[in-house]
Amino acid sequence: MPTNSIDSLLHENRRFPPAAEFSAQSTAKPSIYDDAKADRIGFWADQARELLHWHKPFTETLDWSNAPFARWFADGELNVAYNCLDRHVLAGNGDRVAIHWEGEPGDSRSITYAELTAEVKRAANVLKGLGIRQGDRVAVYMPVIPEAVVAMLAIARLGAVHSVVFGGFSSESLRSRIDDADAKLVITADGGWRKGKVFPLKTAVDGALENGTSTVEHVLVVKRGENDVEWIEGRDLWWHDELAKADAEHEAEGFEAENPLFILYTSGTTGKPKGILHTSGGYLTQVASTHRNVFDLHPETDVYWCTADVGWITGHSYVVYGPLANGATQVLYEGTPDTPHPGRWWELIQKYRVSIFYTAPTAIRSFMKLGRSIPDTFDLSSIRLLGSVGEPINPEAWIWYRDVIGAGATPIVDTWWQTETGGIMISALPGITTLKPGSAQVPIPGIKIDILGEDGTRVDPPQGGLLVVSEPWPAMLRGIWGDPERFRETYWTRFSSGNTWKYFAGDGAHVDSDGDIVLLGRVDDVMNVSGHRLSTQEIESALVSHPIVAEAAVVGAADEATGQAVVAFVILRSDQESAQTVEEASTLLRAHVSQQIGAIARPRQVFVVAELPKTRSGKIMRRLLQDVAEGRELGDTTTLTDTTVMQIITGQVK
Ligand code: PRX
Secondary structure, eight states: OOSOOHHHHHTOOOOBOOOHHHHHHOSOOTHHHHHHHHOHHHHHHHHHHHHOOOSBOOSOOEEOTTTTSOEESTTOEEOHHHHHTHHHIIIIITTSEEEEEEOTTSOEEEEEHHHHHHHHHHHHHHHHHTTOOTTOEEEEEOOSSHHHHHHHHHHHHTTOEEEEOOTTBOHHHHHHHHHHHTOSEEEEESEEEETTEEEESHHHHHHHHTTSOSSOOEEEEEOOSOOOOOOOTTTEEEHHHHHHHSOSOOOOOOEETTSEEEEEEEOOSSSSOEEEEEESHHHHHHHHHHHHHHTTOOTTTOEEEEOOOTTSHHHIIIIIIHHHHTTOEEEEEOSOTTSSSTTHHHHHHHHHTOOEEEEOHHHHHHHHHHOTHHHHTSOOTTOOEEEEESSOOOHHHHHHIIIIISTTTOOEEEEBOOTTTOSOOBOOOTTTOOBOTTOOBSBOTTOOEEEEOTTSSBOOTTOEEEEEEOSOOTTOOOEETTOHHHHIIIIITTTOBTTBOOEEEEEEEEEOTTSOEEEEEESSSEEEETTEEEEHHHHHHHHHTSTTEEEEEEEEEEETTTEEEEEEEEEEOGGGTTTSOHHHHHHHHHHHHHHHTBGGGOOSEEEEOSOOOBBTTOOBOHHHHHHHHTTOOOOOOTTBSOTHHHHHHHHHHO
């Protein structure tokens, strides 16, 4: 269920034009829209030339002849890591801090571009020594520590492909991702800090590899948690030992622009997570360009902080690649916002004088709940721009964010995009756009968005419809790893015809009377929990994999804090009904999902029910279950095989 609604927007009519001083110094000038409109492809070519270093310049910008498989800048060559590192050092900015890293227990390190470059060179030599070559896949399963960034860049430097798996995912999830990509190497840590405790990562890697059938030859382990780990001689290697032995020199080779850069798994409507494939030149162009223009980056003076974990797309594009390609100084924080005290984030903003801050609405809402007295005790005066990502931001949270964190004055950019889009697609530009709470507003220059009805024709404002991207864009996904058919089917069949290809995003949206785009949430069975994407089907599969479960249905129910929350309805096997109390079964199953997928997927509630509502063709009617989970009047039940089922379920849930 969308967390944004047209109703809630009616209560907030204020508009916020950019301040004259902000506009005067902003990186993007209004002409950027005209330039991109006049020549969309030429605009991206200019961005690619201006923002990146090419080992070999490209002559062709876009090849869309084999749509929906795009090739951008295909005859050009570049090295992504060189663009993020060496060239800044060569330009005389080696002493600029790239990363102010803060560990959860309070340890910290500031790393300059020269130091980061040196570390990545050594790491690249280590990987090369372990046989990693262009195109090989390497899994990264790490806490948010500088070595995670070093690992990603070292892999990119060799033209190899990283698959970063969020450290909160279970051993099972890690295993399926390692196997799907046939990873040759895993880079992990002994542990990482979270909520005052060390969570074990190496143990999960051991579990993921225990059946011995995987293609993994080595496991490189960063020492972070100082916890005990099991060791398999010959397979396991300490990161620090290997780096100490490695050659310090490594020359970055140019790879073709379409060389794969990474795979990142994300949940879809059906089946197992999809490995979203991104390549090098187009991706880096768009993330560098949007990072610069949407966040109005002035790399000499700004201190930027994006709170995302490197395990998500936001961490890839707006912690690692965008900011480093632009030579930005940024904060990287390992832990949770409330450890050891609820003002930890504000303390870090004060400590590092953060000027650009990018986070998710779910975090903002949780701070709102705690009250403004916490942020008010810190000096947040360095902040000049705020960003939001991951889910619609409700106008109340938007206003609070601006008033309390942004001193009632800073612009807020609400950025809409996806793992698949690679970079920001819809957002205000802060020196140009008059801001409107609750709306992501306008496509960024060079991006073409349409809102279509079910029949594929454009809907008239303010009617709602489905969001599509109508022209290829540089950072677009190039495919689903190993499954070209699924790629076509998931994104390109719904609205494409003949030679016209339109990307179906899976989001509902409407255009308001000002022409601004308002996002209305997913239209498929993908849930958005705290800005994280989860699939109802994947959680259902996890539930039915437990021996006590006969059938399961999962819905995303509106939740004040997390946007949506996972709510499960299960039917127990008849021989299990008496053996388990309802509470026992619920506790057991919540833990089981956590173990199968990861704690983020753990249902908020598991209801044991006698039956599930089904249509005559046997389809579970999740919509009705969602009504129950959200405590609403039931919608239309006429298509059910047995209309009494819902009365029984409602009774049981109450
Ligand atoms: O539903 C949209 C929502 O998050 C989905 C993409 O999730 P993911 O691939 O995990 O990437 C999240 C970070 C980019 C989208 O389909 N979404 C993301 N940003 C916004 C949003 N919904 C509304 N407003 C946003 N700013």
